[in-house]
Amino acid sequence: MTHDCDHGLSCGCHNPTAEALFKMFVQKSSAAPATKAAPKAAKPVTSPKPFMLIHDNGGKGVIRTVAAGDGNATVEALVIFDDKIHFTGPLKDARANAASLAQKHPDAPALQTIALxxxxxxxxxxxxxxxxxxxxxxMLDWENYSPFGDTALGEDGPSDDPSAEMEAQNLRPNYCLAKLKDALKADVAKLKADPNKKGWWLLGDGVDTSLMSDFPNHAKGKTLLDCIDKNFLDPIDDQTPILLVAASEHTAYVNTPTLKIIWETYKDKLTAEYQTEENFxxxxxxxxxxxxxVVPALEAVHEEQLEYLKKNLPNNLIRMLKVAQKRGVTLVYDAAMQDRFVGPIHEYLETYRNEQPDWPSPRIGMAHLVNKIGDIPTDFSFAKPTRPSADDPYQLGSLNFYYGSLKIVSDGSNQGLTGYQIKPYCCAPKEYGLYNFPVNKTDSDKGTPEKAPPEIIELVKTAWGKKWPLxxxxxxxxxxxxxxxxxEEAVKVNGDISAESLRNRIEHCSLLTDERLNRIKDAHIHPSYLIGHVGYWGWTFRNYIFEKLAEDQLDRCKSSQKREIRFSLHSDCAVSPLGPLRMMEQAVTRKMEGSPDARVLNEDERITSAEALAAATYNAAWQCHAEHLVGSLEPSKLADLVILAEDPVKLDAETAYLKMRDIKVETVLIGGRSALDS
Ligand SMILES: [Zn+2]
Ligand SMILES: [Zn+2]
Ligand SMILES: [Zn+2]
Known part of the structure; x- marks a missing residue:
């Protein structure tokens, strides 16, 4: 595979399409970086301070504290005062605790008691x-052609609200090239019928050929990566420009009307290479x-349409955060932030908070994306490795906005055939994937070189030496x-900074042998698994991309658990949908949702529901450098908790399937304040 890319590789982590869009929007925006702007006077919160006693009502409900990382730990009752957990334990003692608080704080609001x-x-x-x-x-306002949805492509979903597409957690029925074509036809017709959208393009995202049921049979001689092209798109409409972005967001598919606009827009440059439009x-x-x-294509999109997308960006960020909250999420950790994006995001949140002072935003942690040593922040006024504090919401360094780590993207994605392999892909016997740092090409006919490129080693060493977690x-x-x-090399030259103090992670860390697991354990590295690889893509990996290797090596949660390796589960949203309950379910069942009879991928790697709960709370908080404040319900931690209609820990490897993800999230408290719209 040829790939002349010096900026990073595919997967949600690095993504040229969105980066290009965001850059365009940010450059056109007059927003000053929030780190330099004077803080605006925020509207005061009007709801009373939280003072709450929650109890299990004599065992009718259950309170899982996950204290010290134990997913089975429970208490009868807990007391929330101000924004913190004040007490956990027997109900009798909780009542006494609340009474003494009321006495000590005569100005406190009346105690609110919740009996589960x-x-x-x-x-x-x-x-x-x-x-x-x-x-x-x-891309929330783009047409959604992703594999996730409750209806087949082209069939109307239950709602026109763009958030609805973010909420879907199941694979669509019958996701295939044929349905994609039908959906595109219908959407083009809708666009042409709208008099306010003259000249607009059909912009679509989320196209994932690796999950299409009629691939590869449908597209003979094509690969996952090129089975959609202008020959596929042109019969749909000969006037409306179409631009579809693949799920990896590294590839875009366009039709001839779009190519014509690209020619018109860049005629001068393109003439040198192609002479005539026909030739181009x-x-x-x-x-x-x-x-x-991809960037020139996006820049040629109709001006009004770009303005429209730009105008919706702040709302869409809030929408995403609210979808996360509906799924019970109280902390999101962004895995590829860049300084120039922080200002606008900060500003969107400030503006919204001034409109809705009682809405508690999810807490937001971030990793700063670096590609080379020069990218490592030295200007600590904007980013330094931070253990967040509970105070000072929305200021950098607080738990509502903090930089915990640096992010490096070293290879691509396995479902995009760009993960960098030892053996070639089963479905593409010449492809070894891509690496984002220069590898010694002289051995490339013997596969990929064993020795790591010096650039990645130096980058890790340098970050480590500056005490940045990675x-x-x-x-x-x-x-x-x-x-x-x-x-392993970095720790040798940075002996005074312990591996355990940094909590270094490997993201996705998809394919593990015993030997690799043992090295992970010995080097104090902490994997975060994109567990949707098993549930959503497992069938494609097992049958087509990796075959037996998927069975043996993919997302080895139980083997990590047995070795006491602290791992977490992640969605990499928008690669897979938001939803820790769904991720827990997939780690517990390991059922491949694309297989006809929900077959299990490597039963031995199933974890228990209690272990999965710990992965989605305590372990995740620890990996995000925030377990001193969140991740378990223990006195003095922040009152971030969720009331579910059902206990996920009572579901097992069979009963959890397609169920745990849909457990109703009834209440979400962030710092004791209610986050869900009632
Ligand atoms: Zn690239
Ligand atoms: Zn990634
Ligand atoms: Zn990512």
């Missing part, structure tokens, strides 16, 4: 330890790769080996 109803369950606020809050909201159109396949092809994205077997080597 039959089956209700309190758990710590759930955590998404790896999402993308810049890229996901950007003949030579273009309609598959655009990377920034240098999130290192590595999906393929070879990339994970390189990550391990880099960490």
């Amino acid at each position: 109803k039959d089956g209700q369950c309190v758990v710590p606020g759930l955590i998404e330890p790896h999402v993308h809050i810049t890229t996901s909201p950007l 159109l003949n030579k273009s396949s309609g598959v655009l790769q990377e920034m240098d092809q 999130m290192l994205h590595a999906n393929g077997e070879r990339a994970i080996n390189y990550a391990l080597e880099a960490y």
Whole structure:
């Protein structure tokens, strides 16, 4: 595979499409970076301070504290005072505790008592330890052609609200190229019928050929990566420009009307290479790769349409955060933030908070994306490794906005065939994937070199020396080996900074042998698994992309648990939908949702529901450098908790399937304040 890319690779972590869009929007915006702007006077919160006693009502409900990381730990009652957990323990003592608080604080509001109803369950606020809050909201207004939805493509969903597409957690029925074509036809017709959208393009996102049921049979001689092209798109309409972005957001598919606009817009430049429009159109396949092809296409989108998308960006960010809250999430950790995006995001949140002072935003942690040593922040006024504090909401360094780590993207994604491998992909016997740092090409006919490139080792060493915790994205077997080597080398020259103090992570860390697991344990590295790889993509991995290797190596949660390796689960949203309960379910059942009979991928790697709960709360908080404040319900921690209609820990590997994800989230408290619209 040829790939002339010096800026990073595919997966939600690095994504040229969204980066291009965001850059365009941010450049056009007059917003000053929030780190430099004078703080605006915030409207005061009007709701009373929380003072609450929650109890299990004589065992009708259950309160799971996950104290010290134990998913089975329960208490009878807890007391919330101000924004913190003040007490946990027997109900009798909780009542006494609340009474003494009331006495000590005569100005406190009246105690609110919640007796859990039959089956209700309190758990710590759930955590998404790896999402993308810049890229996901950007394309919320695009047509959604992703594999996730409750209806087949082209069939109307229950709601026109753009948030609805973010809420879908199941694979669509019959997701295939044929349905995609029908949906595109219908959406083009709708667009043409709207007099206010003259000249607008059909913009679509989320296209994932790896999950299409009629691939590869449908597209003979094509690969996952090029089975959609202008020949596929042109029969749909000969006037409306179409631009579809693949789920990896590294590839865009365009039709001839779009190519014609690109020609018109860049005629001067393109003439040098192609001489005539006809020649340009003949030579273009309609598959655009990377920034240098995708960005010009996006910049040619109709001006009014771009303005419209830009105007909705703040709302879409809030929408995403609210969808997260509906799924019980109280902390999101962005896995690829850049300084120039922080200002606008900060400003959107400030503006919204001034309108809705009683709405508690989810807490937001961030990893700063670095590609080379020069990217490591030295200007600590904007970013330094932070253990967040509970005070000072929305200021950098507080739990409502903090930088906990640096992020490095080392390879691509396995379902995009760009994860960097030791052995070639089963479905593409010449492909080993891509690595984001220069590898020694002289051995490339013998596969991929064993030794890690010096650049990745130096980058990890330098970050470590500056005490930055790292999130290192590595999906393929070879990339994970390189990550391990880099960490093992870095500790040698930074002996005074312990590995355990940094909590270094490998993101996705998809394919693990016993040997790799043992090295992870020895080097104090902490994997975060994109567990949707098992539930959503497992069938494709098992049958097509990796075959037996998927069975043996994919997302080895139980083996991590047995070795006491602290791991977490993540969605990488928008790669897979937000939802820790769904991720817990997939780790517990390991059922492949694309298989006809919900077959299990490697039964031995199933974890228990209690272990999954710990992964989604305590372990995730620890990996996000925030377990001293959130992640379990213990006195002096923040009152971030969720009341569920049902206890997820009571569901097992069979009963959880397609059920745990839909447990109703009834109440979400962040700092004791209610987050859900009532
Ligand atoms: Zn690239
Ligand atoms: Zn990634
Ligand atoms: Zn990511």
